[in-house]
Amino acid sequence: MINLLRSEWIKLRTVRMNWVLAIIAIGFPLVVTLLTAFFEGDKDGFKSRDLVSTLTGTTVVSALLCGVIAAASITSEFGFGTIRPTFAATPKRMNVVLAKGLVVVMATMVLATAVVLIGWFVGSAIATERGTNMTLEPWPSAVPAMIGVIVLTGLMSLVGYGFGLITRSTPVAVAILIVWPLIAEGLVGALLGVVTGNDNIGRWMPFQAGIRMAIVESFGDGGPSRLQSGFYFGAVALALTAIGSWSVNRRDA
Amino acid sequence: MINVGGLTKRFGSKVAVDRLSFDIRPGVVTGFLGPNGSGKSTTMRCMLGLDRPEAGTALFDGKPYRDLQRPLHEVGALLDAGYVHPGRSARNHLRWLAASNGIARSRIDEVLEMVGLTTVAGARLRSYSLGMRQRLGLAGVLLGDPHTIILDEPANGLDPEGIRWIRDVLTYLARQGRTVLVSSHQLSEMALMAEDLVVIGQGRLIEQSTVSSFVDRYADHWVRVKSPTAEQFVGAVTAAGGEVSTIAANTHDIRGLDCVAVGEMAARQQLVLHELSAQTGSLEDAFLKATAGAQEYTSVQLASPTGDAQ
Numbered sequence: 001m002i003n004l005l006r007s008e009w010i011k012l013r014t015v016r017m018n019w020v021l022a023i024i025a026i027g028f029p030l031v032v033t034l035l036t037a038f039f040e041g042d043k044d045g046f047k048s049r050d051l052v053s054t055l056t057g058t059t060v061v062s063a064l065l066c067g068v069i070a071a072a073s074i075t076s077e078f079g080f081g082t083i084r085p086t087f088a089a090t091p092k093r094m095n096v097v098l099a100k101g102l103v104v105v106m107a108t109m110v111l112a113t114a115v116v117l118i119g120w121f122v123g124s125a126i127a128t129e130r131g132t133n134m135t136l137e138p139w140p141s142a143v144p145a146m147i148g149v150i151v152l153t154g155l156m157s158l159v160g161y162g163f164g165l166i167t168r169s170t171p172v173a174v175a176i177l178i179v180w181p182l183i184a185e186g187l188v189g190a191l192l193g194v195v196t197g198n199d200n201i202g203r204w205m206p207f208q209a210g211i212r213m214a215i216v217e218s219f220g221d222g223g224p225s226r227l228q229s230g231f232y233f234g235a236v237a238l239a240l241t242a243i244g245s246w247s248v249n250r251r252d253a
Numbered sequence: 254m255i256n257v258g259g260l261t262k263r264f265g266s267k268v269a270v271d272r273l274s275f276d277i278r279p280g281v282v283t284g285f286l287g288p289n290g291s292g293k294s295t296t297m298r299c300m301l302g303l304d305r306p307e308a309g310t311a312l313f314d315g316k317p318y319r320d321l322q323r324p325l326h327e328v329g330a331l332l333d334a335g336y337v338h339p340g341r342s343a344r345n346h347l348r349w350l351a352a353s354n355g356i357a358r359s360r361i362d363e364v365l366e367m368v369g370l371t372t373v374a375g376a377r378l379r380s381y382s383l384g385m386r387q388r389l390g391l392a393g394v395l396l397g398d399p400h401t402i403i404l405d406e407p408a409n410g411l412d413p414e415g416i417r418w419i420r421d422v423l424t425y426l427a428r429q430g431r432t433v434l435v436s437s438h439q440l441s442e443m444a445l446m447a448e449d450l451v452v453i454g455q456g457r458l459i460e461q462s463t464v465s466s467f468v469d470r471y472a473d474h475w476v477r478v479k480s481p482t483a484e485q486f487v488g489a490v491t492a493a494g495g496e497v498s499t500i501a502a503n504t505h506d507i508r509g510l511d512c513v514a515v516g517e518m519a520a521r522q523q524l525v526l527h528e529l530s531a532q533t534g535s536l537e538d539a540f541l542k543a544t545a546g547a548q549e550y551t552s553v554q555l556a557s558p559t560g561d562a563q
Contacts, residue, residue, distance in 0.1 A: 003353055
């Protein structure tokens with residue numbers, strides 16, 4: 001398994017597109033968070049909670065990009081045909097699927113951890129310098145939200161990977177990954193809300209629930225708690241990956 | 254040693270490989286021939302566990318491919334030189350391949366040197382020609398120093414030097430006692446390289462034999478006679494059951510009689526012969542004849558400038 005993990009890590013880091021997406025995924029939340037700390041840090045009413053909200057909110061976008069990286073990590077194998085030499089080198093396909101999934105999820109979680117740590121420590125240093133008291137004590141949900149966005153990134157990568165395994169097509173997997181959370185869930189949630197008369201049902205849509213892991217606001221709005229969100233979205237991600245793995249194992253390469 | 258037994262693969266209602274069985278012995282290059290769409294590539298994919306066959310087995314030294322722990326050390330396969338990520342360099346392509354089977358990094362430089370790609374090993378593969386990709390594919394095959402080698406159309410896109418090089422490499426590897434199975438449409442190359450043949454058509458085995466016995470069995474055989482007075486015995490040859498066709502002035506091809514019969518006939522008539530030679534058709538002729546009823550795709554005969562069909 002160590003050999004396979006090394007092999008998949010070499011594959012992941014020797015494709016330029018992955019680096020471009022990773023740089024955007026790191027750069028976007030950091031630039032926004034640090035600029036917020038700089039320009040808002042000297043204003044009355046700016047709190048440490050606001051910096052964490054900005055950081056986790058923008059890192060959700062990074063999580064989506066990590067999902068794209070994860071999806072492309074497997075769909076490009078099918079697209080360029082490298083899945084065949086891959087399976088010829090490792091005939092036990094599930095080992096490949098497992099190694100690739102582990103590598104991409106771990107890599108994106110490390111990326112998200114770096115974003116959160118840099119964003120918080122540098123951002124709070126800037127904001128403190130600008131005159132804001134950056135203590136987190138009044139905001140007990142701030143640290144869980146920062147941990148939550150790291151977990152969300154890993155799960156979003158797993159979802160992207162699952163879509164990639166199922167569809168074997170980069171455009172289709174990326175389109176689903178973007179359309180589902182940004183458009184489809186809103187429409188379906190609203191429709192279900194009208195049909196069932198329950199306005200909170202939209203909060204139980206998989207991605208909407210997953211994103212709740214990263215929010216700083218208090219819960220109790222009829223949606224799942226942070227922990228429930230994690231388990232629920234994690235179950236969806238694992239189910240998608242399991243379906244994709246089964247399909248890859250069963251179909252011709 | 255490769256043993257394929259009863260291999261069957263369907264795509265929907267189409268039977269791509271139909272109860273195909275053959276054995277490949279070590280120490281020689283075995284050519285895997287068949288018309289387009291005959292199931293050669295599908296057979297190779299099934300052998301490597303990439304396609305799931307409906308029935309049958311493919312064993313490498315008695316073991317199915319899926320049971321090989323580190324396959325690159327036992328079987329080196331190149332199914333398509335295009336199976337590379339264009340954004341990766343050749344060295345990185347070989348690095349992930351080597352890492353998957355625990356092959357040392359130093360081996361990468363060795364195989365790159367073997368295939369002549371050392372100077373361009375850092376270039377992205379999108380800049381590689383098909384011939385360069387074939388060389389890279391062969392480098393991947395050689396990475397684990399395997400005892401069995403399977404190549405699908407390895408000479409595609411290679412220049413004449415490259416074609417000769419791959420022929421020499423494969424012959425050399427076979428002489429070392431390795432099992433080498435190569436599919437190719439370049440029959441003249443196959444005639445120079447292969448000792449054994451497996452010929453298939455429409456997914457079924459047509460023939461498994463040596464190249465020489467395949468050609469003996471399927472190709473035309475005739476006698477060429479060159480004589481300044483050959484016209485005199487055309488009648489005698491025809492009367493003896495021979496079929497004479499004139500190739501050039503004083504040169505005739507005779508079918509239906511062998512060299513001995515033609516020579517004795519010429520001696521009886523005291524004819525001067527400048528040439529009396531047994532002729533045999535090429536591997537290409539034999540292949541076309543053997544697979545005549547098993548062509549998946551046949552072309553329309555083009556009309557000649559005079560309007561006659563060619």
